[in-house]
Amino acid sequence: MAAFGLESLPIDTNVFNLFVAGALGMLLGLEREWSNKSAGIRTFTLTSLLGVAAAIVGGPVLLxxxxxxxxxQGVLLGARGLLAEATSPVRSVDSAATDDSVHSTATDDSVHSTATEDAADEGGSLALTTSTSLLVAYAVGVLVGTDYVLVGVVIAITSSFLLVLRRELHAFANRLSHREVRSAAEFAIIAFVVYPLLPAGTYGPWNAIEPRLIWMLVIAVSGIGFANYALMQRYGGRGMLVTGFLGGLVNSTAVIGEIANRAKTNVDTFGLAVATILIADAAMAVRNLVIVVAFVPQSAFGVGLPLGLIAVGGLLLTGYERTWRGEMELDLDSPFSSANALTFGLLFLVVLVVTAGAQQIFGTAGFLVTSFLSGLLSSGTTTTTAVSLASTGQVSPAVAAQGVLAGTLASILVKVWLAVGINRDLFRPVVLRSAYLSLLGLVGVLGVQVL
Incomplete structure (x- = not known):
């Protein structure tokens, strides 16, 4: 009750929990009812009420x-669905898909006349989804009954979301390659297995190395790339603006190399190449801004204005090109693997120690110069280094923001060099527009100092 600010209401806590559990049970049962499953709104609501009642009365035996x-009950329902599959003709995929548009008025606990959708869609494996959902409904009731109301709400909403998006999730999983599934498993290992094993505290030269923070930043950068790779796989074919932006978050170098090569062999894509480079710069600025805001929120304003101007400027210049409506298909590999994560971590560690030493020996000027030089290799490395040093007190949040901007500007310069190295005709338009973005970043820095 206190978590929701309702402790002052004249309602008994147990009565309130009963209403909450019943509502969450109805939420879980709504999708099952709509999909004509053997258990629907009534069954799920009663199951949640059973859980909250058992928790209120108390006693491990009763629970x-x-x-x-x-x-x-769940086992019986699962067996019932599998039996229906074995005794009913298998429907076609097209007819199974119509279940979402043609909803019958069958009662809560009745069996669908054409067998369950679970069995038809996934060879009976999804018949267990309803059974498992009943256990979730019971657990939600128990959590609410023991005053873990917020936890129960989060679990119920998340479970309902998974039920509603079951087709989209299955379609996404089926499009993944073995390598991509392996990458996801490796990412889970470094995020949830390796991280807890790392020691806390700061170590090494100038006490600049904080293992847990370094690894968390590696996870953050890898996670951003992997998540946007997944989004690009799903939405990347819908135009240059989407593909270029998501691809820029995954691997901006690969995006620019691909489009510059295409412009070299096809003059019709010249304007598209310029726009793609701009949108990749905007994506880089957004990624760096997200990392800073997440780990050093006190630097949000100092870095937010310059990077925000670069991102908005890149988008506006892209629209000015009037060529972003072209199509571009990118064949990028999954950006994550344990080897890539270790490589980035080692590079980050080296840059971190060098930058910390430069800051200690030469002051802020040494930090900024080193940040710019490391940005020539990777603006992500520069950003994570600045975040790490700010978190350990080596530099102030304001100086860290300046280092992030220095690395970002260096990365913009590298993209110019890369594009021109592939196609010299891109020199003038890319240099001119990249100069605009750099100028916007510097204006943002001046604006922060004035404000």
Missing amino acids: ATGGLLVLV
């Missing part, structure tokens, strides 16, 4: 008995 009853 275990209620859970066992729900488990048995």
